Amino acid sequence: MAYRFLDSVAIADVAFEATGEDLAELFVAAGDATINTMIDSVDGILAKTSRKIQLSNGELDLLLFDFLQELIYYKDADGLLLRVPRVEIEEQGGEFKLIATGFGEEIDPTRHEQRADVKAVTLHQFKLEQTSEGWRCFVILDI
Amino acid sequence: MTIPAKVKQLSETLWEIAPSYKAGMKVPARIVGTRNLLESMDDAVFDQLTNVATLPGIVGYAYCMPDGHSGYGFPIGGVAATDPARGGVISPGGIGFDINCGMRLIRTNLTLEEVAPRIKELIDTLFELVPSGVGSRGALKISKPQFLELVEQGSRWCVRHGYGWPEDLELTEEVGCIEGADAASISKKAIDRGFNQVGTLGSGNHYLEVQVVRPENVFDSSLAARFGLNVPNQVVVMFHCGSRGFGHQVATDYLRLFLSVMRKKYGIEMRDRELACAPLHSPEGTDYFAAMKCALNMAFANRQIILHHVRKAFSRVFSRSAEELGMHMIYDVSHNTAKLERHLIDDRALEVLVHRKGAPRAFARGMEDLPPRYKDLGQPVIIGGSMETGSYLLLGSSEGQETFFSTAHGSGRRMSRTKARKIWQGDKLLRELKHRGIYVRTASLRGLAEEAGGAYKDIDEVVEATTRAGLSKPVARFVPIGNVKG
Known part of the structure; x- marks a missing residue:
């Protein structure tokens, strides 16, 4: 897994760091980290249904913010746990565009061992940066 | 942790960071708490609170309550008033x-002796009825479309549709419906x-608890009697939740x-x-204020529907109506809000917008907005402790002016969730708690x-600090016998 939860950063919430060799990989990892905050095993999510995600933003870090927020939206609006295996990100005239499909299923308390509901992605210390190995982000989720 | 040098002690329970500490601070930052409580606060609290002190239009002080811990933006336990004019x-x-994450407290005429033998059945029924x-x-x-009505009308909508008693409204902050909520300001998302989340608890630190008032935990019996707490080992119900995904x-x-207009436009x-x-x-501030009020109302309605199901569960288990069981509300108080209120700032009465994040209002006796039946007492404040330690009913105090009549909202975390999970195991804790009743x-x-009692500060010490600081005083302490943890 290209993400790890960080101890003692957000005392009542959850902080994670995700990495990727490229941006797409980082987005996938950060998406899984967000879902993993809510249930114990993301591998236990079956691809029974899908949701198309299309976003655009002038700022790359806020595109990540919006992407994670989409996963939280579908968790409440449709009761869905979604994993996104692939994302496409491209820049067009100063706008970053993202196209992806989330695959998953409805939350099933008998099969998905729950952790904590994620209320929102916070912008507190929110960071997306390019490193010598690729990309890294730091995210605090409100739970 | 040691208290950073920038934090100066003003009195036994009041500490200050001067505006010279950080560029842009418009007012001093003040923390209420004993030395021990401040030592348990993480450093980020002081950093976040001094950021709050830079907010445009802030007046008085940026405050942190004794149960404060770091959050995002404001610390949890942060209180700040701005002058819109x-x-x-x-x-x-x-x-x-x-x-409008908040607390609701309901009394019953049942005693521990009557409830203890049925506690499993009762908690299982509550678990079933309150998702x-x-x-x-x-x-x-x-x-x-009905939901849009509900967010503009709050608990009133619920009571009108048969989910509750008319008296519940009087016993809810803002009479269960804040004026000025406008559904046109909320998004489709x-x-x-x-x-579809009205009447649900959520998760994290949200819970629904069946508690007992032991005689030794009543601090003022005549005051407690005014809230209908007058039977030894009386059973009450307390719950904690907010406005959910909405x-x-x-x-x-x-x-x-706000992020897109803050710099460019303002x-x-x-x-x-x-x-x-x-x-x-x-335009943006006005729209958010109207939308936030919809969320305030949604949370009042959420807790109202939960109350309806709590009454139903008790009624089912004890084969008596909720009326016969004396299931009257004591109060419903919010601890995540911003409200326009009149306060004395430098001896002048001003209308200010008081932000309270993880801090309830604690109005003193005689103040406007108190339910008529509590006007001569002061505002009831419900403080939720950890699942293991206990909770409190407090009363607002007339000495609370400086904090805009705000107080602590709970025991406050002292340990991160990941750290707590390394120390305690859920299944083992479940068995231990059962063993302890x-x-x-x-x-x-x-x-x-993650919610183990040891992950939290000592609730008694937090309450004691609010009393010594003159923010609120305790009426009764409650200990849990059953808990639905979200």
Whole structure:
């Protein structure tokens, strides 16, 4: 897994760091980290249904913010746990565009061992940066 | 942890960081608490609180309550008032994503002796009737148009539709419906996330507890009697939850909007993007205020529907009506809000916007907005402790002016969730609690471990600090016998 939860950063919430060799990989990892905050095993999510995600933003870090927020939206609006295996990100005239499909299923308390509901992605210390190995982000989720 | 040198002690329970500490601080930052409580606060509290002190239009002091800990934007336990007539801002980060997260307390005429033998059945019934956990929904089936009515009308909508008693309204902050909520200011996404979640607990630190008032835990029996707490070992119900996905989305929507206009349109720079804000008297500020009020009402309605199901559960288990069981509300208080209130600032009465994030209002006797029956007493304040230690009913104090009549909201975390999970195991904790006479049902065993009593500050010490600081005084302490943990 290209993400790890960080101890003692957000005392009542959850902080994670995700990495990727490229941006797409980082987005996938950060998406899984967000879902993993809510249930114990993301591998236990079956691809029974899908949701198309299309976003655009002038700022790359806020595109990540919006992407994670989409996963939280579908968790409440449709009761869905979604994993996104692939994302496409491209820049067009100063706008970053993202196209992806989330695959998953409805939350099933008998099969998905729950952790904590994620209320929102916070912008507190929110960071997306390019490193010598690729990309890294730091995210605090409100739970 | 040692208290940083920048934090100067002013009295036994009051500490201050001067505006010279950080560029842009407009007022001093003040922390209420004993030395021991301040030592348990993480350093980020002081950093976040001094960021709050830079908000445009802030007046008086940026305050942190004794149960404070670091959050995002404001610390949890943060209180700050801005003057809208002088460019004062409204900031979603000063309210929290869970708008109108709050506490509700209900009494019964049952005693521990009657409830203890049935506690398993009772908690199991509550667990069944009040959905909890990740994405919980389905307690109230309503259409989206009905939901729009509900967010404008709050608990009134519920009582009109048969979910509660007329007296419940009087015993809810804002009479269960804040004026000025406008559904035109909320997004489709917010509606999608919230319309099927009314009457649900959620997760994290949200819970529903059956508690007992032992005679030794009544601090003032005549005061307690005014709240109907007058039987030894009387059983009460307390729960903690907010505006669910609806409020979370409202806060997210406006955080994004404020971020896009803050600098460009209003020339405001903040150190933390989570403190994104806009003048209250601006199109964006006005819209957020109206949308936030919808979330306030949604949370009041949420707790009202939960109360309806709590009454139903007790009625089912004890084969008596809720009326016969004396299941009257004591009060419902919010601890994540921003409200326009009149306060004395430098000896002048001013209308200010008071942000309270993880801090309830604690109005003194005689103040406006108190329920008529409590007018001569002061406002009841409900403080939730950890699942293991106990909770309190307090009363607002007339000495609370400086903190805009605000006090602590709980025991406050002292340990991160990941650290707690390394120390405690959910299934083991469940058994230990049962052995100690606390029957727990939870949607998440991992979440249970994160909420272990040891992860929190000492609730007694927090309450004692608010008393010594003159913010509130205790009426009674409650200990849990059963808990539905979200």
